[in-house]
Amino acid sequence: MIELKKQNSSPELQEVKYLPTKGGEFQPQIADKKPDTLFLYFTIISANLVVMGGSSSLAWTSPVIPKLQSNDTNINPLAEPATTLQISMMMGLPALVSLSGTLLVPLMSDIFGRKNMLQLFAMFMVLCDIVIAFSNRIIYIIIGRCILMSLYNGSCAILIIFIMEMCENHNRGKFGCFIFLFPPIGSLYSYFFGSVFSVRTFTLVTGIPLIILVVFLFFTVETPVYLLSKGRFEDCLQALRKLRSNKNRKEIQLDFDEIEFSLKQRHSVKNATVWSLFKTRQSRVGLGLALIPSIVHVGIGTPIMLAFLGPIFNIADIGLSGDLVAIIIGIINICSVFCTTMVVEKFGRRTLLFFSTLGCSLSQLFIGLFFYFKYINSPIIPSIKLLPVISVIAYFVFYSTGLGPLPHTITSELFTSEFRSIAVSILITVMGVVFFFVTSGFPLLIEYVGIHWNFWFFSSFGFVGTVILYVLLPETRGKSIMEIQEKLKSYKIFKPRNTNQRHYK
Template identity: 40%
Template sequence: MSVEIAVTMDPKLTPKLRERRKSPVIKHDTLFLYSSVVTAELLFVPMGASMVWTSPVIGKLVSNDTEINPIGRQISILEVSMLTGIPELTNIIGLLFVTKLADVIGRKRYLLLAGAVMLISGIGLAFSNKIAYMILARCAFGFPGVPSVIPVYIAEICEDLNRGKFGCYSGIFHQIGNLFGFVIGPILSVKYYTLVITAPALIFIILFLTMPESPVYLLKHGNEEECKVSLKRLRSNKTDQEIDMDLEKLKKQLENEPKGKVTDLFKKREHIIGLLLGFLPVLIKYCSGVTVLFMYLAPFFDSAETSLSGDLVAIIVAVFKISLFTVASFVVENFGRRKLILISSCGTALPLCALGVFFYLKHIESPALQQLQWLPLTGLLITVSFFGLGLGPIPNYLVIDFFPADLRTVSSSIVNASGSVAAFALASLFPIVTGQFGTEWCVWWFSVNCVAGAILIYLFLPETKGKSLDEIQKMLER
């Protein structure tokens, strides 16, 4: 009698215990898998620091003190808008066109190339003494489209049971980059600050040379033996028989797959639905305004005119954000992607609304402000706490769950490009709109976006936790 039959027929076991006995033993992730994921995610550190580069630097660029201002003059509000927004716009080009290289030369070679571009452009930014040069260098820094390729690489070296957990690591390392930039930005000159935040790109290049190529990419290009070697390194806790089973599973997934063209995204109903569902959380993430607020965090908080320094608040907020992104990586496989994004959207809306009230009271010079000096910091901490639970770490990798290997890069690129369009518009308009209409209206609009996003998530976004590609595709066909 087989074990499964024996377990099923044992009258002493409850249904739950029978299922538990029948389920395969879940093995712990290997140290090499952790090393591969962490090394790949290391590239998000300079990216995260670059994203908030403007927060400590804008205060120096609007100064007339030539000792701290490398431009030698005070820059205008329009130049602030261009310095922050244009790099987001050019990042779209990288996401839509350059990332296709990852399907041609491989995920690993692409990321190494991206790291080299970051290193060179970071050095160029450090020695720039004109606003135009700074804009060009920042554009090159974000051009490689790394936010699309790293999630693909991570998804393809992981399994269904740990894909969500490791996918959240992108957000954690991005936030570590934010904190890195916030901490050293106020104490270093623009030149040395930029060089220091670029250094992790060099460390990444050195370490990533020893990491494996994606098994899915290798198998897709006919390198079955190399694929098997890569699987053995990543899953050294498995027997040869289990590795062979994993290899067969990959082969089955790659059978009859489309060729990875943009037009293939629109040939099947499930791909169209998957693309639309991929757009939804990414657009809500950026339209929540938290990402934009981080670009202007120090000046944003300084405008609240409390007793705390904007640079100090930026560090405190970044620490909170890292903590919550880390929590999300541990609970995402238990709670699920959909539930966390839903909780995150609702929770982010409330403190943003409260922040809007504070800035409105400040605008009308209300005497109540004396009793509400605690609100800006508290509101920001609660905002980033809820944002870090779902909206921050999950949306950018969620689209990977909806597509087969050949369409992951192109779908991720298109979805993240839509996010870059939103980030460009918001980052460019934020200093202009706040100057014309007041900070409160921007923050209230962000709050309304979160509420609308929560409603859309509740109505349309399915759960992909622990599901295989076949199960997700069948779910999208309905």
């Protein structure tokens, strides 16, 4: 076990390792927290390129939808303009179809390795981009995106495990946020190139980050946890030496012993299944708690804000190109996300999620108000035409402070290694169902009831989610996996908050 503690009144954190002795007891050993190595950064960044490539494919629709609905054959690669129903299916169906493989992919990574699966999936995603680029019928684009999103969902499930197994407790939150740092980069990538290239060229360009990933991962290592689970002791030690080259031989051995002990603890349930996940109280509670931020993450309208950003501002008609506004917001989003990765370990997960969700809900409320005033032709529209721009910027700033990065981090923290693959698969499956209803319903609701009702629904969903997150979610910052499991065993919803039994401080 590892615990982060403050000594005296010093703000510096120290790493306290609780290592097993021969008698089965835990013996604390205090060690200074060391800076992360460049090789670890290179490994994490290289793996996260799959998120950049996948996110650019998600945001692909923002600049492409107006072109697919255009009557101009010079910019529309289709034989005829796409209908609202076809756009709805192109947005929602891939999310639903991708659920078929989500439960199996992380289990495949347990057999073939995290790194190998990431490389394999990235190569197949590039092939999907090529198919979509040369399609002249909407049905081929939908099929291509269904396969692409299935691969992307599976890659995300593997990536969460990959990062978790590469990191130590003190840097788990920071590198967990890297999963969220690359989506806005991928979105900006799409907003920019989608506005200057044709649909075909732009689609091919979205595959470049994936090609880079395949090459870069050849120069990295497999996760130490996976290597040791396969009995490759020397390979595990070699991986630890590369990832933590700033540590001496004794410290590397201590890390190795901790991983080995953790793997021994899972021996009794090493053949974990979906059903075995529900046999222990801590796993059931962990799954329920992990579902909350994951569902709120999607249900508050995040897929819409990413995939429909250009069309939203075209509808707003504020005098600026939807693509231009999307690029500006994409830049601001990247800056805010970068700041979040630097401070996430200084504040509690629960606190960040509360303010993040509340801020996103308020932003959606104001966006809905603008479109309502526009819907009723209110005379105040010229005076508030920048309201949607300011609100969307505020949304992404609040989103980046918690609701974006932390659901993935919390998910990886609530489960032990034997259940993590299965839990991540279940969560991605549930998120995919919510994603389908949100994205497929959005264009249809715009046409039949008005765009303002969409944003008011997202806002209401967010306000409810804010309350639930604040009341139910425990704090996990700086806690070891085994310590969190002990807390989940005794977790109770209704308990005085001034005790330390539910909200560990």
